[in-house]
Amino acid sequence: EGAASPGGAHLEKPAPAAPMDYATALELGGGKAAVDAQAARSQALQDMLLDKELQAEIKELLPPDFRARKGYSTALVNQHYTPTLDALYGKAQEVLPVFRERVVRLAEGTGGKPNVAPLKGKDRAEAKAKFKYADQGGVAWYRMTDIVRGTIMYKDIPAMYDGLEKVVEDFGSCNAAGGDRVRHMNGRYQSGGERVCEFNDRYMSSLPGGYSDLQMVVRCQGHMCELQLTIEPMAVAKETSGHRSFEVLRQLRAAVPEGDLKAVRAALQFGQEHLGSAMAGGGGEAAAPVGGLVQLLREDDEAKTLVHSAAKAGHAEVLCELLESGASANVQDDLGDTPLHAAVFGGHERATWALIDVGRADVTVKNKHGHTPLHKG
Incomplete structure (x- = not known):
């Protein structure tokens, strides 16, 4: 109706x-x-x-x-x-x-x-x-x-x-x-x-x-x-179809680098409403993806860079929102670095702990130089 x-x-x-x-x-x-x-x-x-x-x-x-x-x-x-x-x-x-x-x-x-x-x-x-x-x-x-x-x-x-x-x-x-x-x-x-x-x-x-x-x-x-x-x-x-995914990504691309927590939350909420629910049983790597928003955050090439962007800038609260919505803490960039590599290298203690505690980041992942995040630190 x-x-x-x-x-x-x-x-x-x-x-x-x-x-x-x-x-x-x-x-x-x-x-x-x-x-x-x-x-x-x-x-x-x-x-x-x-x-x-x-x-x-x-x-x-x-x-x-x-x-x-x-x-x-x-x-x-x-x-x-x-x-x-x-x-x-x-x-x-x-x-x-x-x-x-x-x-x-x-x-x-x-x-x-x-x-x-x-x-x-x-x-x-x-x-x-x-x-x-x-x-x-x-x-x-x-x-x-x-x-x-x-x-x-x-x-x-x-x-x-x-x-x-x-x-x-x-x-x-x-x-x-x-x-x-x-x-x-x-x-x-x-x-x-x-x-x-x-x-x-x-x-x-x-x-x-x-x-x-x-x-x-x-x-x-x-x-x-x-x-x-x-x-x-x-x-x-x-x-x-994918038009809503485009809208979610556009909002996140603008908000994540700036650490705009309010805008990030709004974008993720919009994604949950229009693409599907976030996670079954909470965030992190152990949770099972059940909705379109999770698929977007984990599989879209551009979306996967958002966690790296937040980690590099030390935006711990933004990281938590992304991770709890289904983003992966272990995605690697072209150099093999994970978001944890970026957070540790930048000296961002809060972002580092958010990735480990909320995102259950793997501290043993090596980049193309054979370095783990701890080596970076």
Whole structure:
């Protein structure tokens, strides 16, 4: 059953389903042929929504390697400047009911099923922003555009693109007649009215792994919100495939090196809720893995480096959280060093004891030089 929204509107949520991969989801929605048949319509909408003049100006100013940088964007879809995350959430809370009602109305008018989530968890938002939008002076909180977010799901690909046209017509674009764009003499770009501010067709060019959606950033009452259109099978695949693993890893990559215990706990909790429970009978090497989070922490190449990162920095509390969630204390890096090698070599007594006591680390493991952690010490 979906959840009732304020005012009695009904919000649909994907029903629990067996795991499905993205390739299967695409085929169930009509397949690649159905996507290809929409190429001309997609391109026409992209051309209508793209501020080509602005794009050209920005790219001229950016360094050649800008695409390799974290969180790069050539579309100015910033929120109004806000110095704190709390202030951004205050505005988001005001806008959410209005955005929800609009998404429900659009879904009902286009034959789709609406799903407007609660506000993005603040811990998750903070971890994402610190990872993608931080500079030497702080964090650009105003670049967070997915705190208020919603999805409209359609039965197949043609219906989804029909819905897209209606959504764009409803919100408008910067290139429409009487558009609201204002250029300031100092080069800054601002817009006041409601419109589709950014559109990415990720069916025409899917993400690594095959995930696809029609992703938009729309302005609703002066606040940037994320609106995604997709087919129902893809929504099921998103909930039952590796997309949640990606989200967990992204949060942990940002939080672990910084020793951000609050963010690490939030990421692991999110992983337990969406990937599976942590351990049967407690943490450490003797416990039996029973959930998807454990599999992620122990088998994903990138995830396995997190324990090394925490050990090298001496983040004992973070280490305990990772170990109790199923991470291995005995994983070896390219040199054969375990996290215990790193902790001992760094002189981190608390991290060393956490690895031995909580993680049950093997003190006899040798690296490629034949050295055990005790030799390192």
